[in-house]
Amino acid sequence: MKVLVIGSGGREHALVWQLKQSPEVEKIYCAPGNAGIAADAECVAIRVNELEKLADFAEKNGIDLTVVGPEAPLCDGVADVFRARNLAVFGPDKAAAQLEGSKDFAKAFMLKYGIPTAKAAAFDHEEAAAAYIRQEFAAGEKGIVVKADGLAAGKGVFVADNAEEALAFLHDCFDGAFGSAGAKVLIEECLYGEEASILALCDGKTIVPLVSSQDHKRVGDGDTGLNTGGMGAYSPAPVVDDGVWRQVHDEILTPFLKGVQAEKLDFRGVIFVGIMVCGGKPKVLEFNVRFGDPEIQPVLRRFDGDWFDVLDKVAHGRLAEAELVWSDDPAVSVVLASGGYPGDYEKGFEIRGLEEAAATGAVVFHAGTAFKDGKIVNAGGRVLGVSARGKTIAEAIDKAYQAVDKISFKGGFCRRDIGAKALKYSK
CATH class of the missing domain: 3.40.50.20 (Rossmann fold)
Known part of the structure; x- marks a missing residue:
């Protein structure tokens, strides 16, 4: 094939x-x-x-x-x-992809089919949106999330602790900072808890989740600094315990499939459900219609079946016949980024140590790399994803960082706490 x-x-x-x-x-x-x-x-x-x-x-x-x-x-x-x-x-298809392409469309879909999510309101004028933000904070809201409605390369979302921050980001949206993606905004209540990522295959007739994972969005250790496309991930996410899984199945994935069928969407692919687990109850933060990156890296490190057969069956509407085989071993993927990311960064620096990293048993997934004068150089914000599997989450973390430390390029950096949230569950 x-x-x-x-x-x-x-x-x-x-x-x-x-x-x-x-x-x-x-x-x-x-x-x-x-x-x-x-x-x-x-x-x-x-x-x-x-x-x-x-x-x-x-x-x-x-x-x-x-x-x-x-x-x-x-x-x-x-x-x-x-x-x-x-x-x-x-x-x-394009109609179904609106579940990611328009946050307003996705929110309306969730509400229509009873999928638990945050309270929200959509606006296409800055003045009305600003009035709503002031109203919510005046009513005692601790945080507000402002989202550009369209695709903004992972940068169109801002979590604000006060009205001033929210209003400043709102102005950026309507001022063209995210192009047409910011012509409409969604303003949500801020959910507090622990995030996790649920990737589920769907062919319009059947929906099957992959193993859970957790991303690390902030650029700095301890979830500090600016949001990024993701600085690393691990699988499984212990916060998604048996009770949470049952709720994800009954309250999110099952209604999602029902909605896809009712709306006659041609959905033969993957739905990425970002959830916040609040007091043991999952609520949907967002839908994406593609595999999460970096989440798919540790997830696929745990897959032991025939990936082509699975994806081919999804494409042909035969997901019910597919066999997904998973290892119990946890996996961790650490992102190496260019200096300055997620802001401005320099490109074209030679990446050293790739062979040495691979020799540790880790798999190095390339993101922003290119060839220059016969050498591999950094060519993007997120450059590499160094992924390792272990018998325990601690072992997977250690193996990933052993490989990370073999790699270097000018300005390159990573978070040093990927997977740390999972360790508290093993104590």
Whole structure:
């Protein structure tokens, strides 16, 4: 079988790495890929927003399955383009992708189908939104979350502790800081608890969750500093215990599937449910219609089955027949980022120690890397995801950081506390 993976980040490298292990897969292409993916797949110089070119390539090269990594092409309708040509594709159609592409759409969907979530209101004028923010804080609200309605590359969300911060971010949204994504905003009550990520496969008839994980969004140790695309993740997330899992199934995933069917959405892909566990009860923070990055990295480190077979069955509406095989061993992935991230950063610095890191047994997933003068250099904010598996979460953490410490590039840094939240559950 021939597979095309669309994207160029750590998520796509993890997908390629796992697909490569399938006995059914003879050839993998990745468009456009990166320097690390090039070792596991043939990279193709087609951008993720060139939908017709991607479909042309799939037709010309006899691609049996295309797996879409990032959210932007899904929201642009790449799955619609492929299915119109009878090409098998893993990913929801454009209408279903609104669950990520519009936070207002997603919130309305949650409320309509009784999915637990935060109180919220949507606005397309700054004055009305500002009045609502002042009203909520005056009424005793401890925190407010301001969200740009559209896609903003993970940067369109701000958690404010006071009205001044909220109003400043609100102004940025309407002032064009996030382009058209900020033309409408969603203002939510702030939920307090512990976050977790639930990734679930869905083919419109069946929904099956993967193992749980937890991301670390803030740039600094102890969850300090600015929000990022994710500085590391681990799996499983102990906060998602048996009781929480039951509620996730009964109150979130089951109603989600019911809503997909009722709205006649063509959802053959993955729904990423970000939850906040508040007093043992999960509430949905957001929906995403693609695999979380970095969450998919430790999740796939724990997968011991045939990943191609699973994704292919989802694409063909046969998820109920798929077999998901998981290791009990925990896994941890630590992100190495460019100096200055998530703000401005310099690129083009040689990355050293990749072979030494791999020799420890860890898997190094490339995100923002490229080739320059025959060397691998940093080419993005999040550069690498160093992932390791262990018999315990502590062992997985130690193995991941042993590998991290073999790698260096000018300005490169990482958080040193990835997975620490899980350790408190093992004491």
